[in-house]
Amino acid sequence: MEERIVKFISALRSGGVRVSLAESADAFSAVDNLGIQERDAFRLSLRATLVKDAESLPTFEELFPLFFGSGEPPPLMNLMEDLTEEEANMLAQALQEYGQRLREMLERLLRGEQLTPEELEGLGQMVGLNQADDLRYREWMARRMQRALQFEQVRKAMQEIMELMAQLGMNKERLDQMRQLIAQNMESLREQLRQHAGQRIAENMAEQRPEDQLEGLMDRPFQALSDSDMQKLRQEVRRLAALLRSRIALRQKRAKTGHLDAKATIRANLKHGGVPFHIKHRDRTLKPKLVVICDISTSMRHCSELMLSLLYELQDQVSKSHAFAFIDHLEYITPDFQGNRANEAIQQVLIRMPPGYYSTDLGHSLQNFADDYLDTIDHRTTLIVVGDGRNNYNDSRLDIFRKMARRSRRTLWLNPELPMLWGSGDSDMLDYLPLCDTILQVSTLSELTAAVDQLLVEKS
């Protein structure tokens, strides 16, 4: 049993649930306490100790029956037993019609035989079940196995046989009964395949080594990131955000200047009899207000998405933020983030604004901004532009950008391109450059994190 639980835990891990060593130790002591006789109590003792996140609960609920299921596939009924001799003859006659493979399958169904482990194994190999290590493939694998067993043909053949039997003069009531039983048997077989597929995938998941090459990914340029890399980085962003958050909070708390923190001062100086040798400050500076304008054209998408995810994880350190996305025109995307993860929100925006045929037009987007949203920038706002400044030879609308930069407290431009490329080709970066307070080259997640950190350090 212990081994099974260990396997279950590593399957959970590969399913994306974070389970620490301490938590698996807890799981074992919980199981010691409640025993494994009562399945429900057992399930709950594992769940309360291993899963600490409402989002991971579905993964748990899906995997649990695969590891600790009853293990018995649903039983099949044997129809042959209670046939009269005459009926059996009729059936045998009807079966003659079919080729050998199909006939074997039909007879198996009528006799109510389950698939043997060896057969399941063979089927699994045929459809490539051993390579599958994600439960999303479960239904698909089960369907492929059904197809390999010629389920569709079998179903049709069964119908034909029933019709034939009816023609041969079989009692209608008996026939209905048989039809029902056969349908049940097929359903059971299907369930058996589903179970097998699920169990096998779960076991593959358990054996999979958790990959951990985040270090390298942090420093890989955005253009070189694959989809699976992005998936890992998205998780990493949350951890980074937590780190940043406590750093920012601490910095605000233990400031060198700012308002006198009377209580902290008295407390710190008790050892000097209340004579204030050490002055403590508290620095609740105004949290920054942000306006972020992101280029989400294909070349910039990863960078913008990670930037937005970081910012939205840090919501509580920012007093107000407005996010805009543009390719050829500008859209206000803050509502998309309500209740969504950054990548889902970006997906939504991209559906409204499909990239590809459009060409990036920052100038026009700035015009949109000036028309509708200029009032979001005031003297406390930090304006952040995430983009490569490549404008497809469109008008760069420096006049609007100058106005925006003047209205805001600070203007920050994040550009993933190397500085030596700025101004080359259709890049208008050198024109925008003098209008910004800070320009940072961010081409990797670690550089992006450093940029965001700096953004929140600066007193606004």
Next chain:
Amino acid sequence: MKTISAFQSIEETTDSLGGQQYIANDEISTTVYLSQQLGKPLLTEGPAGVGKTELAKAIAGSLGRSLIRLQCYEGLDETKALYEWEYAKQLLYTQLLRDQLQQTLAGANSLAEAADRLTDEEDVFFSMRFLLQRPLLRAILSDEPVVLLIDEIDRADAEFEAFLLEVLSDFQVSVPELGTLAANHVPIVVLTSNNTRELSEALKRRCLYLFIDYPSLEQELSVVRLKVPDLAPQMARQAVELVQSLRQIDLRKHPSISETLDWAQALVTLNSENLDRTTLETTLSVLLKHETDLRKVQRQLGRMDGQDDDEDETDWDEELPRRRRRID
């Protein structure tokens, strides 16, 4: 009411929580029982108003323990949560005890001797007498076993969590002047979170996790029957069914169990015979606390009754300004 010193089994947990008018399902009672057996804090998450805080109260009630509650908020720090020296009292005492101090110091032959004598008395000023105990320290030092409720931990700052770790894993507190104070009785700790932000891994690791969701129809019905026994059974069912269907609609805030109970109470008070349109219109504000939600639901109910009025127009009017309004 029957109280027990500890839960002996899962069934007993369910029963005695039931005795406190708290209807616990298997999940809740198993996890509560486990957290007692393993001596680990219980972290409960779920939408607002599903009875997370009530659970802690019910545990305290059924074990006959007193409940110490720490309500978290932004800016909560250890001086509010753990302990603080009462410096005013310390200063006052030094003033008042000046004569005694002088007596003690009188006749000292050298400065060093006087200082030594003073040092001997130093403990008086850094003793429990001057320690202002805040909820966490109170829970640890209590002579009786207690239940400690740390409510809405997600509202506290992230660094406050880090500071909770020592308390929650070892049940001890270090006060530099006094040394380490360990718990006489390990308290049962219940943390609640509304999931407004991600809690740290380290904190989660030390807790058992319990997600409490909105109850099923039957469960909610039995809660209503238990707490508002005066409501006619037929009405109770209708009311709960309506609340359950409201939770399926996309609203800014879904009605919680406590709001269901308030509403049920309101229906009793108004002597309502059945849930007709007028009753609904007058009492719906007990369930829904946002103007937009209220209007949305009224429109939907109107549609159900077939009394559809020009809602397309209202939709349009509403949608546009809201989109603009969110910006500022």
